[in-house]
Amino acid sequence: MTMQQTFPALGSHPAAGLAGPERRAATVERLSRAEFDLLVIGGGILGLSTAWHAAQSGLRVALVDQGDFAGATSSASSKLLHGGLRYLQTGAVRLVAENHFERRAVARQVAPHLARPLTFYLPVYKGGPHSAAKLGAGVFAYSALSAFGDGVGHLLSPSRAARDVPELRTDNLRAVAVYGDDQMNDSRMALMTARAAAESGAALLNHAEVTGLRFTGGRVTGADLRDRTDGHEFGVNARLVLNATGPWVDRLRAMEDPGAAPSVRLSKGAHLVLRRTAPWNAALATPVDRYRITFALPWEDMLLLGTTDETYEGDPGEVAVTDADTTQILDEASFSLRDRQVSRDLITYAFAGLRVLPGGPGDTAKAKRETVVTEGRAGMLSVAGGKWTTFRHIGRTVLAKLESLPGSPLGDGIVPVSGLPKRAPLPGFASAPAVAHRLLVDDPAPGGMAQDTAQHLATHYGSLAFEIARLAYERPELAGRIHPDAPEIWAQVVYARDQEWAETPEDVLRRRTTLTIRGLDDPTVRAGVQDLLTEG
Numbered sequence: 001m002t003m004q005q006t007f008p009a010l011g012s013h014p015a016a017g018l019a020g021p022e023r024r025a026a027t028v029e030r031l032s033r034a035e036f037d038l039l040v041i042g043g044g045i046l047g048l049s050t051a052w053h054a055a056q057s058g059l060r061v062a063l064v065d066q067g068d069f070a071g072a073t074s075s076a077s078s079k080l081l082h083g084g085l086r087y088l089q090t091g092a093v094r095l096v097a098e099n100h101f102e103r104r105a106v107a108r109q110v111a112p113h114l115a116r117p118l119t120f121y122l123p124v125y126k127g128g129p130h131s132a133a134k135l136g137a138g139v140f141a142y143s144a145l146s147a148f149g150d151g152v153g154h155l156l157s158p159s160r161a162a163r164d165v166p167e168l169r170t171d172n173l174r175a176v177a178v179y180g181d182d183q184m185n186d187s188r189m190a191l192m193t194a195r196a197a198a199e200s201g202a203a204l205l206n207h208a209e210v211t212g213l214r215f216t217g218g219r220v221t222g223a224d225l226r227d228r229t230d231g232h233e234f235g236v237n238a239r240l241v242l243n244a245t246g247p248w249v250d251r252l253r254a255m256e257d258p259g260a261a262p263s264v265r266l267s268k269g270a271h272l273v274l275r276r277t278a279p280w281n282a283a284l285a286t287p288v289d290r291y292r293i294t295f296a297l298p299w300e301d302m303l304l305l306g307t308t309d310e311t312y313e314g315d316p317g318e319v320a321v322t323d324a325d326t327t328q329i330l331d332e333a334s335f336s337l338r339d340r341q342v343s344r345d346l347i348t349y350a351f352a353g354l355r356v357l358p359g360g361p362g363d364t365a366k367a368k369r370e371t372v373v374t375e376g377r378a379g380m381l382s383v384a385g386g387k388w389t390t391f392r393h394i395g396r397t398v399l400a401k402l403e404s405l406p407g408s409p410l411g412d413g414i415v416p417v418s419g420l421p422k423r424a425p426l427p428g429f430a431s432a433p434a435v436a437h438r439l440l441v442d443d444p445a446p447g448g449m450a451q452d453t454a455q456h457l458a459t460h461y462g463s464l465a466f467e468i469a470r471l472a473y474e475r476p477e478l479a480g481r482i483h484p485d486a487p488e489i490w491a492q493v494v495y496a497r498d499q500e501w502a503e504t505p506e507d508v509l510r511r512r513t514t515l516t517i518r519g520l521d522d523p524t525v526r527a528g529v530q531d532l533l534t535e536g
Contacts, residue, residue, distance in 0.1 A: 020497040020533075027205050028227065032234045034203070036062045037410050038402070039222060039238035041210055041252060043067075044074040045186075046371075046383055047244035048193040049395030055200035056424065057399060058414040062236055063202055064225060066209040066248075068507045070190035072316070073246050074388070075511055076353025078271065078307055079299055081106055081115055081389045082181040085142050085285070086293060093145065100146040102390045107182040110392065111426045113435070113462030114192060115184045117150065118297070119282040121161050122177035123168065123336045129287050135177040142179050150180030164281040167341040169334075183283075183299065186388060187511035188460050191500055192426040193391070199427060206501050213241070213255050213380070220256055220380040229503055240402065240409050243382040247316035247354040257377045264372075264384050266316070267355040270325040271306035273299075273517045274346040286336040294332040300514045302348065303341070305333045312354055321350035348519030356384045373401050379409075396420070428462025435465055443469065445479060456487035456514075468495050482528065483520040488513045493532045505529045 038054050040047045043065030051063040065071065083100040084092075107115035122139065124132045132155060139153030154177075161176040162168045198204055207228040214222035214235060222237040243252045253260045280298035288294050297304040308325055330342045358372055371386035371394050381402070386394045399417045402410055435458035436451075443449040449469070457465035471491040472479035478491035496502035496512040505526045510516040515525060 020502070023498070024205070024229070024501075024503075027203055028232065028234060030203050031062055031064075031205060031225075031236045034060065034062075034237075036060045036203075036236065036238040038062070038240050038242060039064070039236050040242045040244055041065075041223060042242075042244035042246060042248075043069040043194070043204070043206055044072065044244065044246050045070065045190050045193065045388060045391045046246070046386060046394055046398075047242070048190055048197060049391045050242060050244060050383070050398045051202045051204070052193055052197040052200060053392075053395040053399045053417065053420060054402070055197050055202040056415070056420050057417065059410060061197070061202040062238065063197065063204045064208040064210070064223070064236070065206050066228070068206050068503070068511060069194050069204070069501065070187050070511060071206075071507075073353040073356070074190050075187040076269070076271070076351050077186045077388050078269075078295055079183055079186055079297065079304060080118075080181060080295075081184055083142060083146060083389075084387070085138065085179065086291065088138055088141060089291070096142065097145045098393075099387070099389050100149075102393055103182055104146065104149055105423055106389070106392065107184075109423045109425070111184075111189060111192065111429070111462075113428050113430050113432045113459065114189050114426065115182045116432075116459070118181055118183040119164075120179050120181060120285045121156070121165060121168070121282050122179070122285050122287070123158075123161070123173055124175045124177065125335070126172040126174055129290050132175040132177070136175070139177045139179040146180075151178075153177065153179045161282070165284060166278040167280075167338045168284065169336050169338055183297065185300065185460060185514075189388075189426075191512065192428060194501070195427045195499075196424070204501065206507075207503050210252065210255075213252075213378075215378060218378060220376070220378045239411070240405075241380045242398070242402075243376075243380055244384075246356055246384065247319075249356065249382050249384045253376055253380070253382055256380045260376065263359055263374060263382070264356050265359050266312040267357055268310050268312040268319060268325075268352055269307040269355060270321045270329060270350065270352040271304055272321070272326060272329050272347055273349040273351075273519075274303045274305065274341070275348060276301070276303045277341050277346070284336050286332070288332050288335070294329070294335070296333055296337060300517060302518065303346075305329050305342075309355075316354055319352050319354055321352045325352065326350065349517045351517075358385060371397065373398060375405075428464040430458075430463040432458040432462065435463055439465060439469055443473075445473070445476070449479075450481075450487070452487040453481070453489055457492075467499070468492055471495060482513070483515060483518075483522075483525055486513075486515055486518055486520050488515060490528070490532065493529050497533050502533065505533070508533070 037059040040051045040063040055061045081103040083096045136155045143153035156176040158173040208225045210223045212224040220241045224235045284296040285293045334342045373383045436454045439454040468491045482488045496508045502508045509521040515521045
């Protein structure tokens with residue numbers, strides 16, 4: 001069997017036959033000339049999910065973002081799909097059950113190639129904020145709300161837990177509570193959602209900054225834009241505009257109405273990525289106080305620590321991890337981790353994001369992570385807040401809100417949200433182990449594909465990994481590793497350019513691969529990526 005017979009042809013969304021630069025030019029022309037039903041401003045997961053569902057319903061949808069898709073908050077999460085164990089303390093049983101339903105739908109039916117089960121250990125130390133009995137009962141109830149689909153929450157002996165997590169601090173450790181959730185790479189999940197929106201007919205453009213809103217008869221009917229890649233200015237006309245700009249939501253609202261009062265407050269969450277000093281077969285969720293938990297998560301062959309939760313009042317574009325954040329995260333991690341695993345020398349990357357919370361007083365750590373949809377004076381809708389786990393539900397909720405607007409501004413004839421597929425899969429839907437197996441046995445190159453590369457491609461692209469394998473076969477120079485200490489290959493850079501809207505080395509290294517979080521985006525790697533982005 002030849003490679004042509006084994007691996008599919010490239011491209012399956014609009015303008016798939018065009019390379020990156022040509023596709024961008026075609027998208028800009030389409031945005032400039034067409035009249036859209038809905039313009040979504042903001043390419044985080046809220047905007048992307050709304051665009052995906054709106055396009056499925058038959059609407060003509062455009063989406064733009066001033067930076068990259070998932071370039072801010074949506075790629076700065078704790079990388080979890082979870083029910084929200086801490087919500088049980090407040091009696092939010094229904095919320096936890098709903099979160100579990102969405103978590104399991106995404107991880108099992110929508111994107112099993114991008115999510116994987118993760119076992120959590122909750123250590124109970126002498127003098128800690130919770131007793132073993134309380135946490136044991138809590139994890140049992142938590143698993144019951146998931147219909148025990150991830151096993152039964154229970155207590156474990158410290159010695160047994162230490163075998164799975166050798167770096168677990170066992171001094172004064174009374175017991176360990178066990179429960180299950182799921183984990184993902186948030187950037188890859190967002191990109192697959194963007195691709196799903198494009199395959200449903202939406203026009204998407206990143207690195208396109210809104211310079212002003214367009215008005216017709218006192219109503220917002222579009223936006224003026226500047227292409228940040230070349231400075232070209234153009235406009236987009238739409239019957240309805242949705243502001244899904246996350247931490248920038250009030251800034252865009254002020255373009256609609258300079259007198260608009262602030263609607264949200266921001267909370268900064270910082271994380272650290274470290275090299276691991278031992279194998280990890282479970283994650284740690286260590287209670288810091290009655291309301292907060294600090295995580296230690298095995299992720300992308302590394303260890304992810306965090307997070308912080310503090311009010312942020314600065315420029316959203318300037319949010320960063322401070323030395324105080326680093327100290328806090330390492331100090332809190334040391335409650336349950338041995339000293340050698342919390343050394344600053346192990347840090348490869350640090351990132352911070354902003355949670356968008358409803359406006360009002362109170363501790364941000366106790367604030368509800370709920371989604372708020374409001375309508376402005378000139379008819380622009382704004383959506384903000386929510387959890388990664390429920391991104392599909394949020395998209396459907398926003399679409400339902402659009403459908404219910406007085407006067408039916410989106411017109412008649414569209415498929416209502418109730419008529420959309422309940423669990424439409426994301427692109428690449430497949431069994432990741434099966435894809436990895438095929439990549440290993442079908443690669444005709446001498447020596448074949450490395451096992452870690454096959455595993456990485458399968459769990460970050462699903463069946464779309466075959467398109468990358470085809471690129472590597474057709475251009476053997478793309479089959480080599482980008483860095484000897486990472487599983488990624490050069491074909492992923494070309495694929496990111498031509499199929500995933502990558503415009504800059506940062507787009508590739510931080511969000512389409514794991515080179516940055518591994519601390520491997522050195523000048524040589526960046527130069528090689530830049531060369532491929534601009535070749536031809």
